[in-house]
Amino acid sequence: KNQVEQSPQSLIILEGKNCTLQCNYTVSPFSNLRWYKQDTGRGPVSLTIMTFSENTKSNGRYTATLDADTKQSSLHITASQLSDSASYICVVKLIKAAGNKLTFGGGTRVLVKP
Amino acid sequence: DTEVTQTPKHLVMGMTNKKSLKCEQHMGHRAMYWYKQKAKKPPELMFVYSYEKLSINESVPSRFSPECPNSSLLNLHLHALQPEDSALYLCASSLTSGSVDEQYFGPGTRLTVT
Numbered sequence: 090k091n092q093v094e095q096s097p098q099s100l101i102i103l104e105g106k107n108c109t110l111q112c113n114y115t116v117s118p119f120s121n122l123r124w125y126k127q128d129t130g131r132g133p134v135s136l137t138i139m140t141f142s143e144n145t146k147s148n149g150r151y152t153a154t155l156d157a158d159t160k161q162s163s164l165h166i167t168a169s170q171l172s173d174s175a176s177y178i179c180v181v182k183l184i185k186a187a188g189n190k191l192t193f194g195g196g197t198r199v200l201v202k203p
Numbered sequence: 204d205t206e207v208t209q210t211p212k213h214l215v216m217g218m219t220n221k222k223s224l225k226c227e228q229h230m231g232h233r234a235m236y237w238y239k240q241k242a243k244k245p246p247e248l249m250f251v252y253s254y255e256k257l258s259i260n261e262s263v264p265s266r267f268s269p270e271c272p273n274s275s276l277l278n279l280h281l282h283a284l285q286p287e288d289s290a291l292y293l294c295a296s297s298l299t300s301g302s303v304d305e306q307y308f309g310p311g312t313r314l315t316v317t
Contacts, residue, residue, distance in 0.1 A: 120303065132207070132293050132308035133246070178245055188259040189234060189300040193245035 092116040093181050093194035101200045102169050110197045112162040112179030120182040124153050124164045127176045127196070136164070136177075169201045206230075207309035209294050215315045216284065224279040224312045226294030232307075234300040235277040237269060238293040240311070246293055252277060253300040284316045 093114045102108045114122070121140045125133035137146040137153040139162070146153050150167045166173055179194035207228045216222050226235065234253050238246035251259035252271040266288075268280040277294055291311045297304040 123305070125308075130291065130311065130313060132209075132295075132310045134308070135305060138305060188248075188251035188253065189236075189297055189304060189306065190248060190251075190259070191306065196243075196245055198243070 093179055093192050095177075095179050095194040095197050097197060098195070099198040099200070101202060104169060104171055104201050104203050106169055108166050108169060108199065110164045110166075110177050110179075110199070112164070112194055114160050114162070114179070114181045114192070114194075116181050116183055116192050117160075118184045119157065119160075120184045122153075122155055122162050123180045123182070123191075124151070124162075125178045125180060127178060129175070133178060166199070169199075171201050171203060174199060174201045207294055207296055207307050209292075209309040209312050211312060212310070213313045213315075215317060216281065217317055218284060218286070220284075221280070221282045223281065224292055224294075224314075226277040226279075226296075226309055227275055228296040228307070228309075229275055230296065230298075230307070231274075232296035232298050233274055234297045234304070235271060236295040236297075236306065237267075237277070237279050238295065238308075240291040240293055242290075250279075251300060258300065281314075284314075286316050289314055289316045 123138045124136045127133040139155045152165045176196040178196045181192045237249040240246040250269045255271045270278040294309040295306040297306045
């Protein structure tokens with residue numbers, strides 16, 4: 090069973106609309122949580138990184154939240170653009186994870202339509 | 204320079220061929236990683252190098268042979284691959300393999316085994 094679960098698996102939104110992606114994790118002890126954007130056939134690009142003590146982080150139109158008590162994170166995309174079409178991956182890093190190993194969620198595929 | 208570069212971008216090889224993937228970074232990072240990513244799946248860690256020494260091998264078949272000739276360069280030598288090895292191969296690097304160090308991903312090499 091994946092220890093980082095993302096929902097929905099995919100969604101379609103109209104350009105200009107907002108959307109929120111969810112990430113629930115069970116792994117612990119927790120070091121930090123990252124959201125990556127991955128365009129098809131390209132490498133992931135970091136959007137935000139949050140430590141245990143942070144509960145919100147913004148990067149332009151992307152805002153991530155973290156509730157370490159409930160082990161939930163969300164990524165909110167404001168005023169979506171066609172270029173936001175990509176997979177968004179939630180990644181959790183454990184404290185003392187050997188070799189800086191990351192635990193990846195399955196990703197949410199977002200398609201923005203005009 | 205905050206970039207991880209990978210060559211080639213695309214590679215098609217037969218099951219009897221020998222080929223190599225190359226990854227390079229000039230950020231002074233001392234940890235480098237190889238990941239394999241199948242379509243619509245998250246990246247799977249293959250190897251971790253720390254200070255040019257192999258620190259993690261995630262039980263990868265011996266037909267994949269990593270090499271780290273210096274701190275800026277990481278190779279993945281391929282021999283006698285199977286069609287199921289077709290995937291996007293991602294390289295990443297981080298300052299060290301410590302838990303707080305963010306991994307920067309390259310654009311990937313799309314490998315097709317025929």
